[in-house]
Amino acid sequence: MARRLGWLAIVLVALTATAAIAQYPVLDMVAGKVVQKYQGSSCEQLWQERAHKNAQPKSEREQQAVQLLHDDPQMRAAFIDKVAAPIANKLFECGMIP
Template identity: 65%
Template structure:
């Protein structure tokens, strides 16, 4: 019974933390959702082609502003990375983009 209570408390705390992060940075959550969706819906060929085309090209101003905001706010950066890291890494692994 104690294990079940501890598991429920831990799961509740994690769920609350995710909801709190989404409420704290609603714009970041929208961007993260868009990025995750892009990686999940893109084929490996599309990702390879996009990667080749972006080499050496400057980032759009909106993207630069978002990156600067994450440099200035470590909590925002952590929330963003927590949201996008696993889906992106999994897709990149499937496509042979990372070992």
């Protein structure tokens, strides 16, 4: 009986993880592009972008995306889970974070 419950728990966790991944297909695409941008950029490009970031206003589409992430905590968590580690690693490699 305990063995069956263990397998059931594993199956439920796998199904939940699969559902969470498929829940936001557009978010997955956007997160992938954000990660590609950071991984494909040189450190110098990232430093220059950081220096000019405040001078460039966000596009309307970018503002809508940010507002959506503010309004939906689950979507925000899913997005951050996808982009945080790759971005943090790149920024660390570039000396932009300690």
